Amino acid sequence: MPWWKCSNCGYVFEAEKPPERCPNCGEKCTFYDVSCYTPECGFKGYDPKLVARTPNQESKM
Incomplete structure (x- = not known):
């Protein structure tokens, strides 16, 4: 099952979608x-x- 990170608070959780x-x-x-x-x-x-990347870094990927 995939892991997701919130772009707002950085919370990491496992969910299908x-x-x-x-x-x-x-x-x-x-x-x-x-x-x-x-x-x-x-x-x-x-x-x-x-997970360690900030949302700003991720948007530049």
Whole structure:
């Protein structure tokens, strides 16, 4: 199941698809897929490198 990060508060959670509103801050925002797809994080859970990025950095990707 994918992991998502809220662009507003940075909350990271696991869900099949992102909700309309963040379960933490309650805002309607963009969610980034921060699932681990690389060997460095073992293809499980979320990727710490993606979670550590700020929303401004992610929008430049």
